[in-house]
Amino acid sequence: MTRDIHQQTPRPGGIALRQQESLESSNPPLSFPCLDAVESRTETLQKRSSQAGPEPSYTTGSHLTFHSHEPLLTDWGGVLSEFDIAYEAWGTLNKDRSNAILLHTGLSASSHAHSTPDNPKPGWWEKFIGPNKPVDTNKYFVICTNVIGGCYGSTGPSTIDPANGERYATRFPILTMEDMVRAQFRLLDHLGIERLYASVGSSMGGMQSLAAGTLFPDRVGRIASISGCARSHPYSIAMRHTQRQVLMMDPNWRRGFYYDSGIPPHTGMKLAREIATVTYRSGPEWEARFGRRRADSSRPPALCPDFLIETYLDHAGEKWCLEYDANSLLYVSKAMDLFDLGAEHRTKINALRAKNHSRLERIGGAATEDFSNSDSCSLTLPDKPYQEQEDSAQTMTSPENEPNIQSRPHGPPADLVAGMKALCDTPTLVLGVASDILFPAWQQREIAETLKRTGNRDVTHVELGEEKSLFGHDTFLLDLEGVGGAVKDFLG
Amino acid sequence: MTRDIHQQTPRPGGIALRQQESLESSNPPLSFPCLDAVESRTETLQKRSSQAGPEPSYTTGSHLTFHSHEPLLTDWGGVLSEFDIAYEAWGTLNKDRSNAILLHTGLSASSHAHSTPDNPKPGWWEKFIGPNKPVDTNKYFVICTNVIGGCYGSTGPSTIDPANGERYATRFPILTMEDMVRAQFRLLDHLGIERLYASVGSSMGGMQSLAAGTLFPDRVGRIASISGCARSHPYSIAMRHTQRQVLMMDPNWRRGFYYDSGIPPHTGMKLAREIATVTYRSGPEWEARFGRRRADSSRPPALCPDFLIETYLDHAGEKWCLEYDANSLLYVSKAMDLFDLGAEHRTKINALRAKNHSRLERIGGAATEDFSNSDSCSLTLPDKPYQEQEDSAQTMTSPENEPNIQSRPHGPPADLVAGMKALCDTPTLVLGVASDILFPAWQQREIAETLKRTGNRDVTHVELGEEKSLFGHDTFLLDLEGVGGAVKDFLG
Numbered sequence: 005m006t007r008d009i010h011q012q013t014p015r016p017g018g019i020a021l022r023q024q025e026s027l028e029s030s031n032p033p034l035s036f037p038c039l040d041a042v043e044s045r046t047e048t049l050q051k052r053s054s055q056a057g058p059e060p061s062y063t064t065g066s067h068l069t070f071h072s073h074e075p076l077l078t079d080w081g082g083v084l085s086e087f088d089i090a091y092e093a094w095g096t097l098n099k100d101r102s103n104a105i106l107l108h109t110g111l112s113a114s115s116h117a118h119s120t121p122d123n124p125k126p127g128w129w130e131k132f133i134g135p136n137k138p139v140d141t142n143k144y145f146v147i148c149t150n151v152i153g154g155c156y157g158s159t160g161p162s163t164i165d166p167a168n169g170e171r172y173a174t175r176f177p178i179l180t181m182e183d184m185v186r187a188q189f190r191l192l193d194h195l196g197i198e199r200l201y202a203s204v205g206s207s208m209g210g211m212q213s214l215a216a217g218t219l220f221p222d223r224v225g226r227i228a229s230i231s232g233c234a235r236s237h238p239y240s241i242a243m244r245h246t247q248r249q250v251l252m253m254d255p256n257w258r259r260g261f262y263y264d265s266g267i268p269p270h271t272g273m274k275l276a277r278e279i280a281t282v283t284y285r286s287g288p289e290w291e292a293r294f295g296r297r298r299a300d301s302s303r304p305p306a307l308c309p310d311f312l313i314e315t316y317l318d319h320a321g322e323k324w325c326l327e328y329d330a331n332s333l334l335y336v337s338k339a340m341d342l343f344d345l346g347a348e349h350r351t352k353i354n355a356l357r358a359k360n361h362s363r364l365e366r367i368g369g370a371a372t373e374d375f376s377n378s379d380s381c382s383l384t385l386p387d388k389p390y391q392e393q394e395d396s397a398q399t400m401t402s403p404e405n406e407p408n409i410q411s412r413p414h415g416p417p418a419d420l421v422a423g424m425k426a427l428c429d430t431p432t433l434v435l436g437v438a439s440d441i442l443f444p445a446w447q448q449r450e451i452a453e454t455l456k457r458t459g460n461r462d463v464t465h466v467e468l469g470e471e472k473s474l475f476g477h478d479t480f481l482l483d484l485e486g487v488g489g490a491v492k493d494f495l496g
Numbered sequence: 497m498t499r500d501i502h503q504q505t506p507r508p509g510g511i512a513l514r515q516q517e518s519l520e521s522s523n524p525p526l527s528f529p530c531l532d533a534v535e536s537r538t539e540t541l542q543k544r545s546s547q548a549g550p551e552p553s554y555t556t557g558s559h560l561t562f563h564s565h566e567p568l569l570t571d572w573g574g575v576l577s578e579f580d581i582a583y584e585a586w587g588t589l590n591k592d593r594s595n596a597i598l599l600h601t602g603l604s605a606s607s608h609a610h611s612t613p614d615n616p617k618p619g620w621w622e623k624f625i626g627p628n629k630p631v632d633t634n635k636y637f638v639i640c641t642n643v644i645g646g647c648y649g650s651t652g653p654s655t656i657d658p659a660n661g662e663r664y665a666t667r668f669p670i671l672t673m674e675d676m677v678r679a680q681f682r683l684l685d686h687l688g689i690e691r692l693y694a695s696v697g698s699s700m701g702g703m704q705s706l707a708a709g710t711l712f713p714d715r716v717g718r719i720a721s722i723s724g725c726a727r728s729h730p731y732s733i734a735m736r737h738t739q740r741q742v743l744m745m746d747p748n749w750r751r752g753f754y755y756d757s758g759i760p761p762h763t764g765m766k767l768a769r770e771i772a773t774v775t776y777r778s779g780p781e782w783e784a785r786f787g788r789r790r791a792d793s794s795r796p797p798a799l800c801p802d803f804l805i806e807t808y809l810d811h812a813g814e815k816w817c818l819e820y821d822a823n824s825l826l827y828v829s830k831a832m833d834l835f836d837l838g839a840e841h842r843t844k845i846n847a848l849r850a851k852n853h854s855r856l857e858r859i860g861g862a863a864t865e866d867f868s869n870s871d872s873c874s875l876t877l878p879d880k881p882y883q884e885q886e887d888s889a890q891t892m893t894s895p896e897n898e899p900n901i902q903s904r905p906h907g908p909p910a911d912l913v914a915g916m917k918a919l920c921d922t923p924t925l926v927l928g929v930a931s932d933i934l935f936p937a938w939q940q941r942e943i944a945e946t947l948k949r950t951g952n953r954d955v956t957h958v959e960l961g962e963e964k965s966l967f968g969h970d971t972f973l974l975d976l977e978g979v980g981g982a983v984k985d986f987l988g
Binding site for chain 2: 027028029030031032033034036038039042080081082083084085165166167168169170172173174175176177178235236237238239241242243245246248249250252253254255259260271275278279282286290291294295296304305306307308309310311313314317334335338341342344441
């Protein structure tokens with residue numbers, strides 16, 4: 005057998021030739037316009053930074069700000085001694101303050117769900133909100149916030165830590181969906197809204213709409229959870245993991261302390277957004293819209309974007325890479341991974357909260373513990389005892405070792421039924437989309453089945469088939485008829 | 497409305513505090529062991545490079561090498577004036593040389609499909625090959641090659657270009673599946689094998705097994721195409737695109753000219769492998785194997801790998817990042833994107849090949865044009881005329897513009913039927929796996945339906961359901977019973 009010929013070092017003659025740089029290669033070198041673009045942006049940012057000081061803040065325009073002087077204890081033991089919530093509102097709060105709808109956003113959205121007099125730019129749910137629209141501002145007072153951890157006006161990693169006068173950066177505490185919801189309810193307290201007509205949200209907002217009802221069952225009249233889930237599953241964690249990794253590996257990320265460098269990790273942000281876009285939008289639509297068409301079929305293929313689908317992803321990344329704070333992406337994305345409405349997880353977190361409660365006292369805050377463990381209706385036990393997945397699976401991490409696979413138990417897990425029992429009296433709409441690969445339709449079926457097992461008799465489950473909604477996860481932003489129609493029917 | 501408070505610059509007091517570095521932050525900083533690991537590897541590589549010269553070659557051990565002195569014209573107009581094919585073989589070639597099986601590999605595999613006396617390390621299909629195994633070495637002479645473009649002994653970007661004595665790097669020509677197959681058939685010529693008993697492959701190899709039959713219908717007795725496709729679809733292109741992008745954005749990639757730097761783009765390679773692993777392995781298995789378990793639930797959550805699924809992906813990336821050549825990944829991955837057995841594409845490529853044929857003459861080669869356009873059996877026309885997707889879809893690239901979606905035509909596209917008509921007489925096994933997200937089961941159904949439309953009456957289509965094969969795309973490496981069983985039945 006012959007040894008791998010690559011083991012031979014370059015011939016002396018070859019080295020001599022290289023020094024002369026005289027002979028032509030067999031084929032011309034490829035060009036890399038996608039790298040030129042990124043390097044050019046780095047240069048522009050460097051120039052801007054040296055001329056104009058620190059980078060500008062992220063903003064989507066004017067909004068209202070609520071400042072909480074009371075500290076917030078986070079689920080995992082961090083403390084924000086004070087915080088801001090950016091919010092916007094549409095419609096009119098009625099006299100008895102009973103017509104408020106809290107609208108929860110997706111990962112990177114701002115409070116700007118709809119245009120306002122102060123900010124006429126169309127919002128992310130522009131067509132879904134308004135007079136006689138699915139979220140009808142003739143009837144309802146609609147509030148949307150930027151989540152804490154975000155970068156559009158609410159306290160997040162880019163905010164100055166009052167304790168030392170520096171940006172939090174990666175000294176910001178790890179967040180959960182419940183932390184974000186508790187902060188939102190401080191705003192509701194401030195607005196004098198004791199009870200919501202409804203908690204409505206899609207994607208991450210679909211998690212939060214459920215979390216709100218679970219934390220504050222007496223303050224949430226009804227819930228609409230669209231393309232959300234009751235707990236994150238491994239594929240969605242994996243895809244967010246890759247986004248966080250490409251971002252953190254950008255040398256400009258500097259372990260989160262890039263704010264004064266003038267150059268945010270725009271390359272990592274671009275890459276993260278491209279990966280995210282695959283999870284948001286891939287579906288039958290792509291076959292029809294892009295198929296196998298190349299951006300310019302008259303040119304030879306390239307390693308930089310070449311197929312139309314690649315230029316689409318590239319554009320999505322380019323457009324977004326300076327629009328959102330990198331650390332906010334990391335913290336909010338992580339909070340989604342951590343979401344789990346199961347009873348075991350919540351019990352653990354509540355014990356941790358109790359243990360950490362003294363941190364609030366040191367700061368002098370008087371926040372009250374707000375976790376409610378309502379037991380107002382009977383728990384419907386599953387027909388068969390639930391076998392914990394932990395018992396039936398192995399925990400090794402090497403890809404070589406093959407696990408013993410056992411079939412998944414039928415019906416929703418008892419742990420989830422127990423964790424969601426606070427919702428047993430809350431009318432709920434659960435909507436899923438068959439072409440969604442990030443929050444697949446089985447996750448919404450799981451929510452609906454779990455709610456029914458809690459004894460909830462008012463669960464509406466809608467699943468939009470592939471023939472109706474081809475847009476994958478982003479269908480919630482696009483399908484006014486399918487998604488908007490179901491929301492309108494549910495809210496009344 | 498209040499303006500975004502982030503627009504305020506740090507307070508003078510804050511700046512003073514920072515200079516003193518005296519006050520503690522509200523919460524402790526996070527640690528980043530995943531970045532420590534990558535930075536530590538960079539340091540190790542730097543040291544190794546300064547002590548030991550250029551980086552070692554990639555190899556999976558001993559193999560045979562065939563050197564072609566005849567040049568190879570690639571589909572897109574590049575030329576390799578000479579090239580090597582690394583290969584290994586098992587079993588015995590019979591007297592009339594009629595029992596040879598050519599085994600095609602996945603993207604990053606070497607020729608080492610099975611252990612050999614010279615290389616006892618288990619191969620990537622170790623359990624599938626051998627006496628009385630699915631690929632039975634008592635009956636067949638099995639050959640496996642490293643593809644050209646690869647880095648395990650065949651000519652690829654890390655090879656020295658004889659024209660100038662330097663590594664090809666990104667002056668290597670763009671490749672196609674057909675280029676790889678043509679190179680393999682040069683090896684068959686060398687071995688005196690006029691006709692294969694079978695062309696067998698999985699994943700990228702599933703593309704190549706079809707390409708071999710299409711290019712050389714008279715030289716391929718039967719085809720097994722496992723978890724492959726007849727043309728790449730947008731999701732798979734998108735996922736490979738993100739892998740290429742994260743790799744090319746690694747500063748150590750240096751536009752492909754990293755060979756003498758001592759530090760290959762190991763960070764980009766790690767990230768690319770993590771993304772790839774999601775596409776290879778996600779499936780119901782992950783729910784049972786990893787679920788929502790954290791690697792160490794006694795520790796607080798982290799932005800670095802934390803959930804078990806994250807440590808799994810991290811491990812997969814760590815293990816691989818120095819095992820394969822980065823440029824090989826780019827070229828072979830790109831070749832997969834370009835795969836399209838449709839007639840329109842092939843006609844275009846053939847015209848290009850005719851135009852570029854003079855490049856071979858300049859080099860003095862005498863390669864014969866080997867594309868066969870067999871018309872030996874009648875073409876079954878579809879019931880309804882095929883409406884080109886190009887006519888029914890828009891071509892804009894901005895995510896904001898919403899396309900008009902029209903339902904996909906029923907049955908296989910006429911263009912694909914025409915492109916695959918050379919296979920109308922070739923017995924074919926097509927195998928798909930329901931849990932595969934990279935080469936989804938509809939793609940294998942498409943192959944089978946297309947073959948039937950060509951008039952082929954010997955098409956076996958097997959689809960392994962989720963209850964049988966939970967491993968996603970990598971099922972072809974793992975499921976000896978489902979995949980191996982079908983292959984054994986087919987080969988006889």
